[in-house]
Amino acid sequence: MPLSRSVGEMSAPSFCVPVFGTLAAIAILLAPAAASAQRGPAQGAAAQNAPSQGLRVVARVNDDAITDFDLSQRVLFAIKTSGLTDSPELRQRMAQQMLRQMIDERLQVQDSKRLGVKPTEGEIQNRYAEIERSAGMARGQFRQYLQSVGVAPDIATQQLEAQIAWAKIIRRRVRSQVDVSEAEIDDALSRMRANVGKTETRVAEIFVPVDRADSVDEGKRSADRIMEQLRRGAPFAAVAQQFSQGASAASGGDLGWVLPGSLDPALDVALERIQPRNYSDPIRSGAGWHILYVVDRRPFAASRPDEARLNLVQMTLALPPNASPDETNRATQEAQKAMSGVKQCSDLHVQARQVKGATSGDLNNIRVGDLSGNPQMYDQIPKLPIGGTAGPFRVAEGLQVVSLCSKAGGDGMPTRDAISQQLLLQKLDAAGRRYMRDLRRQATIDIKT
Structure with missing residues (x-):
């Protein structure tokens, strides 16, 4: 496995991918009766069941209505995706909690429109693709799953819109108010050392x-x-x-x-x-x-050596999988010649420019444990001195040479960057909760009894 590919796999999205969402459930915010009547037969059992619900309004969030059908669909979706055993009693117990979450999500979407950061159709479709890829589904299979459990696919679309909207609100209104100072990182490191x-x-x-x-x-x-x-x-x-x-x-x-x-x-x-x-x-x-x-x-x-993080420079010499022994030997000699000219990791970029067909790139924050897909890389690269080179390694694209720029962690202590990121997430979470609280206080919310 080429090193660059393993790095790409590390960054694959999770099934639920809001950046700093306060809600992770898939919202069921269906349109009122007029919109429901426009749904085609592909919406399945969910759309067919809507008229029998009567579409009674159970809550108004500013100018938006939530109907009993919306709520029942939301409860059904939560049950199906949580592995719970469905029953009329369970649906009744869950309804109030689901309604609160739906209200919050309506407020998030409304606020994104007010701020001019409403999610685009392209962003929503990209999120669908991320969900399906992360869950090992084929394209369109998530919607098919929703239909199979009696949930209208537009329910997921509405929730994805709320997730994306909230992430944009956090970036637009909250992120600029949150910072992590070097003193805070020093203080966190000091507390961690005391806990060794x-x-x-x-x-x-x-x-x-x-x-x-x-x-x-x-x-x-x-x-x-x-x-x-x-x-x-x-x-x-x-x-x-x-x-x-x-x-x-x-x-x-x-x-x-x-x-x-x-x-x-x-x-x-x-x-x-x-x-x-x-x-x-x-x-x-x-x-x-x-x-x-x-x-x-x-x-x-x-000590956890696999948790050490590496910053690397990689050079790749193109070589087809069916290369002859002579071609492989020539490429190996060129790679070894380039390695001999490296005194510091940035020199590998210079060497790559001098080798016909070679490319180079920076690979930052690589976890040692993620190199294990290539045993030679896993064994050799972590042992390099700073500025040292290892290889050439045979990968799908050809031959790779790697130079080590820096190494951090592995002794069990997190890096400063990791601490900074953790502190930032904690602050954003708290600031996001305050922002959401203010949205609720400023809104007109009428819950029908």
Whole structure:
């Protein structure tokens, strides 16, 4: 496997791909009766069932209406994609929580229109392609799946629009207000060094926000309904994707590895009592209700060579798979000659320009463990001194030579860039929750009883 291809595979998108979404569930925001009447037969059972629902309005969000059909479809979709056992009782219990999420998503789409960042049709179709590729589906298969479970495909389209809209809002209105200073990174590194030898925990969470004092009980009821599904055997990651309203929802609630003192004090205390592969009861924090799941535990900062990150320069000499031995020998000699002229990694770019048919490029932040697809690369490249070269390696495109520019990590301590990114995500999550809270307070929301 060529090194450049393995890097591409590392960046493949996940099934749910909002950048900093507060909601990971697929929204069911169907058009009112007039639009429903325009749907063709391809919409399947969902469209056919709409008239029997009566299309009664259950909530108005500013000028947008949510009908009982919208809500029932949203509940059905959540059940089908979370692995829950469908029943009339389950649908009734889930309805209130689904309605709250639908209201938030309506507000996000409305705000994106106000800011002039409404998602384009091309962006929505690209997101469909990402979902299908990440789930191993053929083109168009996701829509077929929706039809097969009785859900109208335009429901997914509306949710994808909300996901993209929220990501754009975060970039436009929130990102510029959030920064991570070098002092904050230094402080985080100092705390981590003090924790060397302690136990770190890989944690996932389901988060239900509480924006007002009078909504604490409502949030607890939502968390209790989620707990009920977990106790019935629903997969934690699937439930988190559907129901969590934290930034980690898209990745199944995964918060990564956390150290003692990294979370809210109430969460830290509860975390100590949870055994691996178990989850907590709902825990109250200043932001809302949390259900924590402990994936695993390990000693912090234990040496992990596969986690080291490399910055490399790569040169490729084109050579067809069926090249003769003479052609291979000539290319090998040219590669070895180029290697002899490299004193620092940037020299490999210079050498590539002097070899007919050769190309070069930078490969940054490569995880050592991801080189294992090519045993020679995995064995040789991490051992290089800075400025050293390795190869030539036979890959699909020809022969590759690699030079090491820098190496970080592997001793168990994260790099400064990794710490900066983690702090940034934490700040964006908090700022996004405040922004969403303000949208709710400014909106006219009328929930029908």
